[in-house]
Amino acid sequence: MSAAFATNGVVRLAHWGLMRARGADAASFLHGQFTSDVLHLGAERAVLAGYCSAKGRLQASFVVWRAAADELLLACAADLLAPTLKRLSMFVLRAQCKLGDASAELPLYGLAGEAAAARLGDAPVWSRRDTPEGTLIRLPDAAGVPRALLAAADAPAGLPALALETWRWLEVGSGVPLIEVATVEQFVPQMVNLELVGGVDFRKGCYPGQEVVARSQYRGTLKRRMFLFDVAAPAQAGQEIFHSGDPGQPAGLVANAAPAPQGGSRLLAEVKLAALAGGSLHLGAPDGPLLQRQALPYDVPLESAATA
Structure with missing residues (x-):
């Protein structure tokens, strides 16, 4: 480093x-x-x-x-x-x-x-x-x-x-999402793993959107999750992600991004679980920079991938 x-x-x-x-x-x-x-x-x-x-x-x-x-x-x-x-x-x-x-x-x-x-x-x-x-x-x-x-x-x-760029790189690598202006109302909490890092209590009382959040948790309807990637290009929150097998529509969205010590960027991106089964993911366009998936510091359930 x-x-x-x-x-x-x-x-x-x-x-x-x-x-x-x-x-x-x-x-x-x-x-x-x-x-x-x-x-x-x-x-x-x-x-x-x-x-x-x-x-x-x-x-x-x-x-x-x-x-x-x-x-x-x-x-x-x-x-x-x-x-x-x-x-x-x-x-x-x-x-x-x-x-x-x-x-x-x-x-x-x-x-x-x-x-x-x-x-x-x-x-x-x-x-x-x-x-x-x-x-x-x-x-x-x-x-x-x-x-x-x-x-x-x-x-x-x-x-x-x-x-500050070092802190941001560490922040992204922790896998804890920060909602920014560019991503307001883009994600149900589970799409950015908020419940996996302690940000959702399913035993508490009502709050706005609780029924949707609970349904995503218990009915197996979640088809998107957040993962950690490196990319050899600048990146920012709100950029779209594309999959090589379906270039006509976005496959995900960048939640947070920061410059990486080796150059390029490290980013947290919400993507379709089905897009992890094969092919490649690209930043900003179907022919954009290639995303390389990295390990998060916690496990992400993938059981919905088969039905996504």
């Missing part, structure tokens, strides 16, 4: 923003909107959550944690913070919950490598604790590199700077 992709240090996560929900009904309100259990979220952990439309399509994804008894913080893609804040605010109605943008007050930083490991110890993934530097959340490792999310007024002192 080149020096430009050194994986130890700290970086300001400019592509992430932070929302605050405060009030006696903040947890119950968000619990009724999100795919995960927010109502019973303890102070010692964070949780992944999706925010769906009535059709079960993801409008945003969050890392959520409790800052106080009546206050929760929600990290999401910066380009979605304002529209998501506006939409959520429409449904607060009489609930005692005030929503706001906390990004300027509490910037988000990414810690990777030894910088993260020294602060995390043996803390489990998605654990959350307050430290003198700020609130620290353990994220899933990527490419064997420990990672943490830090919400703090200032960056930790004395750490090497980490390139």
Whole structure:
């Protein structure tokens, strides 16, 4: 790995923003909107959550944690913070919950490598604790590199700077999707493996799109999943994927992408399960750059491939 992709240090996560929900009904309100259990979220952990439309399509994804008894913080893609804040605010109605943008007050930083490991110890993934530097959340490792999310007024002192493109490469490699403006309402949660990484609780109460999400889970109707690929070309969220055996229509969509240390890009893409049976996948056009599938850090069920 080149020096430009050194994986130890700290970086300001400019592509992430932070929302605050405060009030006696903040947890119950968000619990009724999100795919995960927010109502019973303890102070010692964070949780992944999706925010769906009535059709079960993801409008945003969050890392959520409790800052106080009546206050929760929600990290999401910066380009979605304002529209998501506006939409959520429409449904607060009489609930005692005030929503706001906390990004300027509490910037988000990414810690990777030894910088993260020294602060995390043996803390489990998605654990959350307050430290003198700020609130620290353990994220899933990527490419064997420990990672943490830090919400703090200032960056930790004395750490090497980490390139943002390095963090993005690790972020993509972790297999945890981030819904961005380019992919709003493109995916049911299972299409981007959100339930495989802890972002859907099938035991909780109702939320927008719950019936669609449950049907995809229990009726075997899911025909698309997210996988990890490398490609020898620039890539970005929202680009279409094409299959050599059916060039007339897209076979998938890029969810997230980042520059790779060896050149080209690493990307997470949702694709038809049937497209994995043979042929080749290409970025942007039927004759576009070839995608090379890589291993995700978790198993993806493929049982629907035969009927896709």
